[in-house]
Amino acid sequence: MSTDATLSFEEAMEKYDPVLGFEVHVELNTKTKMFSSAPNVFGDEPNTNVNEVDLGMPGVLPVVNRTAIESSIKIGLALNCKIAETCRFARKNYFYPDTPKNFQTSQYDEPIAYDGYLDIELSDGTVFRVEIERAHMEEDAGKLTHMGGSAGRIQGADYSLVDYNRSGVPLVEIVTKPIQGAGSRAPELAKAYVAAVREIVKNLGVSDAKMERGNVRCDANVSLRPHGRERFGIRSETKNVNSLRAVEHAVRYEIQRHAAVLDSGEPVIQETRHWHEDTRSTTSGRAKSDADDYRYFPEPDLVPIVASREWVEELRATLPEPPAERRKRLQADWGYSDLEFRDVVNAGVMDEIEETIAAGATATVARKWWMGEIVGRAKNADVDPGQLGVKPETIVELNKMVEAGKINNKMAAEVLDGVLAGEGTPAEIVEKRGLAVVSDDGPLLEAIDAALAAQPGVADKIRGGKLQAIGAIVGAVMKATRGQADAGRVKELILERLGVEG
């Protein structure tokens, strides 16, 4: 557990200026691995998605996945990077059992994409430009599970299990230039930057972009320097901060910790730190001062990758609209207020609303259904709203029924439950459950007469002009008709019955 001293964030900000840097690893969702024909699938039985190449068998050779290169170029373009005309892979040599060849095949001094930027919009609407140093391709390592000992850590473990399914999964590592000038917005910027990268790769369709599965992983570098000083302080690198919230917290925590170290007059140690979600703090990992020598050299088993300008332009033409621009366009088209739109974005139903509108609903109706009905149900079911299985056509159909007065809103919600339960189309469910609004006045009048007879005092009040008392009779009628009556019509009929002008 952390026993590190921290300063309050406010005090840290008074004294110091934070400098950030991020390395975000994005797992690509290609069908096969970076250098082999084995499937790139998450969650299968250990060591099933492997072949001789992934296991580093004697004699094997890598072959680069063309789709992975295309995805990497797309990411580079979406990050406003230059794309290298030719680039190479290198070998990063180190012995570790999650790396079957005992070297990782990775780009080193020749990344496929470099010199880009990303404009990050903060919550108050200000735009902060984060400069991208490079985006390079590499392969993922296998997964080690340490058995025995405590908390799954290697220290004190009895033995370790290796799953090579992830070994060779294509990764793109996006490295920022040092981010200066964020000041007290640093934690917010950190979260917004990683969120923006995640959104971009998801929007490009090149990654499943699920942080909880490790599709997007962030290493956050933090250093502090006294205000006004040019030279950077010594940085720490907090590894594998794997949720957006954690990115914000980890940066905030490291700023507070660095400030306390600097205040004590000690130097910050250049090291990796591990983030602990439970305590919202970091602990010391590996010291980086005894800099590992990875003995990089160009991978002799692969030929250079040549990205012709024609190919790059072809790929650029396939890029979808950038997420930030798309959001602006959609908000304007739909006429939502800033608050309404932010809620939609935060609820993660922007795509769904767009589809629902495309299916024929108005922007207001689409928002009413998704935000009012579906998001809550998704929360209860603990899934993303989009995964609940509501089709845009269903919403359009339900809305038509309500507008035509066939069913009321309460019934419509019930029909939606029926649709989700797999009972059929809205029309079928209305039919099956007998949910149509009672529009024949006969049964209603019977119910009204019974209600008036049961509450003669109330009837008198209404006759005497106390129209607000009508609610008690309406309620009784609705109860008697099990909610199938149109409340407006019931009110009209009561007044008519009692000879009162409404």
Place this chain on the structure above:
Amino acid sequence: MTENNVLIRLSAAALAEKLAAGEVTSVEVTQAYLDRIAAVDGGPRGVHAFLHVNTEEALAVAAEVDAIRAAGGAAAEELHELAGVPIAVKDLIVTIGQPTTAGSKILEGWHSPYDATVVKRLRDAKMPILGKTNLDEFAMGSSTEHSAYGPTRNPWDLDRIPGGSGGGSAAAVAAFEAPLALGTDTGGSIRQPGAVTGTVGVKPTYGSVSRYGAIAMASSLDQIGPVSRTVLDSALLHQVIGGHDPHDSTSLPDPLEDLVAAARTGNVDGMKIGIIKELHGEGYQAGVENRFNESLELLKQAGAEIVEVSCPNFKYALGAYYLIMPSEASSNLAKFDGVRYGLRVLPKDAPLTIERVMGATRAAGFGDEVKRRIILGTYALSAGYYDAYYGSAQKVRTLIQRDFEAAFAQADVLISPTAPTTAFKLGEKLNDPLAMYLNDVATIPANMAGVPGLSLPGGLADEDGLPVGIQLLAPARQDARLYRVGAVLESLLEAKWGGPLLDRAPELAASAVEPVETLVDAQEAK
């Protein structure tokens, strides 16, 4: 000479003709070779070319070919020209169904779950695989003495080395234990054994034969190639194994030239053949030099124009090679760590950490020469040394390529002795690695530039009566030229000798006491 002795002395091309004509069956041929292996390979004075003999499978493939031929029809028509002709495979090349050791203890007992691309192509051609041949551990050596399973002996003199690293393949072919073999050549491992055993060996253009399934020593230098007794046989085998392979990114996309036609229609009339000034003379044995000059004379008589070319940067080739090769090897051999396959050695004392298991495994599993090169390569790639060593060596490589370009502007093919000396005695250079390395001085430049090279027998040295090799070099992707010139020189020399050079090799006494497998077992046990 017994009938079998006649059979095993036939060239692969001649065997193929007899098989096609139905004069002999593949089972008879394969069995004759298996008998020969049993007769001369085992025992304390055996050749020891084989680490594993693949009797059952070889005979089964032979029987299959015979059955297809006997049945006739389309299937028989479609049989490959070399179908039923047996072959031996260097034990650096992985094979399903047989162990692959790379001559190392660290892979003892390991069976590959996949076939090398070249092995797949042998199987597609239905060539029975006789077994796996001995080599210096991970192909690191020039004498086959660095095999963890004991050295191979030179059939010309059992007290001498058969060259290396492919001494097993060369000796098997020279001792008539196989008509053909596969080798690998990183700095001369096919050509130098060919030279000292009186056989033919070809290092194809880098990328013209797939490396998939050849256990890598130095990826940018390694190349699989044919080993045979005639130039035509090498061309036939090269045609089987060559051509693009999607599993090897460095494999050339171009279709293979018709190498067999080149070997059959050899002609040097009007050709310019360049003597490389730097690759003969000082440091070359007198008998080697004499045979080399004799070959030049014959080529001149056949109508070739002999010119002299200079490759001034070749003198740096050996030094640069001994930086690039170990650098790549240090990384390629990192995978042998006891975690997933092969030998695993647990340290005797606690703690039992992964680093210590890897260390103990590699300490016990690798021999001295392998360790020497891993240490050398690790050092050369280290931060602070990379530019001075690996970086400089790559620059030398570029200079060597330019030397070749300049030389090939003046000559169609280049010629040199394959090795500076004839076969030396077993043990003679074992404790002097630098002297051992010098043996590859004439073969290394081709690997550094990726150009093809062929070694063929040039006769016997006057002073020791041992075979001398003549090396031909051609521009990249012009392997056909080697066969065209090689076939001419071979026929001129054989006309002069009155038959193949190997006819002059001493008869090997049949030891026939120990089958080879038990020999390997005995060595494994010790």
